Amino acid sequence: MYPLSKQLTDAFSRRFARAVRETYREDEAYASTPLGRLALGVFLLFLVLLPFLLSPYPMYVATLVAIGALSALGLHLLVGGAGQISLGHAAFMGVGAYTASHLYGPLAFLGILLGGGIAALLGLVLGLPSLRIKGVYLAIATLAFQFLADYVFKNWEGVTGGIRGRTLPPAELFGLALDTPEKLWYLVLFFTLPLFFYGKRLLMTRAGRAFMAVRDNDLSARVAGVDLVRVKLMAFALSAFYAGVAGGLLTQLYKAVTPEYFPLTVSIQYLAMVIVGGAGTVLGAVLGAFFVLLIPEVLNSLVGALGPQYAATLAAWRNVAFGLLILAFLILEPLGLVGLWGRMRNYFRTWPLPY
C-alpha cells in the first residue's frame, strides 16, 4: 500500500505542485509551471469559443457571470487587497452604467471606458474619508454614499431619466451590431480579460504587496515606508474603475439602465461574492461571482421542476440561501472557495497518509 501511495503522491506533486520560484519574474508570472501555462491557454481558448458551445440562455448567464466577476474583482482588490470595506460598490456600477448609456452605438467602447474613468474619480472622492476613518465608520460612510447615489439616480432626470431610466441601442463595432449575448460576449472579453490579468499582476507585485501591508496593519505599513494616502486612494479608485466598466457592460447586456439595477442589495451581493470566493485572490472573484449569481438561476430551475406554486416564495428562499451561504463561509471556511479548493488539493496530495 505504502509504495503505491508514495508513487501516486509523487506523481501528483510533480504534476500539480507549484515549482519553487527563484526570481521575482517567476513570482509575477501568471502561470508558473508548464502544465499551468497549458491550462491557462486552454482556458482562454475555451472562453473565446464559448458562444459556439452554449445555447442562448446559458450564454446570457455566462455573460452575466463574467461581468459580475469583473466587478467582484474590483471589490476584491479593495476588500481583500487593501482591507477597506465598501458598501457602495453598486453605486459605482451605476455611475459607469449611466455614463455608458449616453455613449452608445459606435461609441460604446469609449462610453464603457469613460464610465470606468468617472467612477474612478468618484472612487477617489469616496476614498478621502478612508484616510481619516476606518472599519465601521468607513462602512457607514460608504453606505451613505450608496444612498445618495441612489437618490441622484432617481432624481437627476436630465441625465439618468429618473425612475424610468434610459434605454439604448446595442453597441456597434465597424457597423456590426453587438445585439445578442453571443456577440456581446466578445465585447465583455475585450474589457474583462486585460483587467483580470492586470488585477492578477497587481496583487503579485509591489503595489499589491503594499495593499496587503495596509490591510494587515496600516501603522506598520506606514512605518515600512508605504504611502498610505496613495495606496488607499488607489485602491478605491481601482475598485471603482472595475465597477464602472462592469456597470457599462451590464448596460449593454440589459440594453437599459434604471435605478433598480443598483440598490444596496447589489452592493451586499458583491461583498458576498468576495466572502464566498475567498478574499483577495483573482480566482476567488470568479468563483464567488459564479456561485452567488448562480443561486437565483438554480432556484429558478428548482421551481420549474417542483411546480409553479413555489414561485411566490422564491424570493424568500433566495434570501435564506444567500444569507446562510455568507454565514456558513464566514464561520466555517473564512478563506472561501479558494481556501476550500486548496484544502481539497492538499488532502489528495497527501492521501492516504495526511501526516
Next chain:
Amino acid sequence: MPDLLPYLIGGLANGALYGLLALGFVLVYRATSVVNFAIGEFLLVGAYLTYTFALFLPLPLAILAALPLAFLFGLLVERGFVRPLLGRSVVAVIMATIGLAAALDGVVQLLWGPDLKYLSGSLPNLGFQAGGIFVSSRAVWNLLLALPLGLGLLFALRRSRYGILVRAISEREVAALALGIPTARILAGVWGISALLATLAGALLAAASGVGPNLVFLGLKVFPVAILGGLDSVGGALLAGLILGVLEALSQRYLEPLLPGFTEALPFVVVLLVLLVRPYGLLGERQIERA
C-alpha cells in the same frame, strides 16, 4: 408657526422610535464592538411576534408576551452567529450580520408571508387636544415608552451593578475576564436587550401602521442616528433619534417642495457631514481610531 407644530410632533414621534431602535444598536456596539446590520430584521421579527400574539391576546399583553421571546432571540443570535466570529476582522463581522439580515428576511417572509398585515387590537388611545393642537396617540405612546426607557438604560449603565459590568467589558474584555466577570453571559444579555428594544419599536410601529416586510427599512435609519449621537453613546442615540426625527419633519415641510424625495436621502447627508466634521458624534467618546 401653528402649521409647523403638527410636523414637529410627528417628527418627535418618529424620532422616539429611531431612538429606541438605536439604543439597542449602540448598546451592542459599545459592549461588543459589533455593528449589527441586522437590527432592522430584529425589529421585523419583533413586530411579527407581536402580531402573532395579538391574534389571541389584547395588544398590550401581546407586546408583553413578545418581549421575553425577543430577548431569547437576541441570546440565540449572539450564541449562534456572533460568538463564533469573536476576534475576527471588522469586515468579517459586518458581513456576518449582513448575512444574518438576509437570512432572517427570507425566513420571516416564509413564515408570515409577504403581504401587509394589520394588528387586530390597538393600544389604549392616549391622544389629546391641547390649545388647538392635536397630539396623536401614536406620538404619546412612542415618547412615553422611548424617553423613560432611554433614560433608565442610561441610569442603569451608570449606576447599576450590571451596567458597570457592561462598561467594564467594553473598556477591556480581557481584563474583565481576568476579574472574573461572566463576560459571555453579560454580552449575551446585551444582545437580548438590544433585540428587546427593537421589538418594542417594532410593536409600536406595527400598532400604528401594520406589519409588512418593508418595516426593515426603518433599520437603515439606525446608522445615521448612531453616527450623529456617537456610535458608543447610549444617551446620544436617544437625543440623535429625536433630532433626526425633527430634521426629517422639517425637510418634509420645507425642502420637499423644492427637492422631491430628498427626505429619504437626508439622513445620509447628515451621516457624511457628521463624519467629516465630528466623527465621534454629538456625545460620543473622542477617541476615534484614526488611520
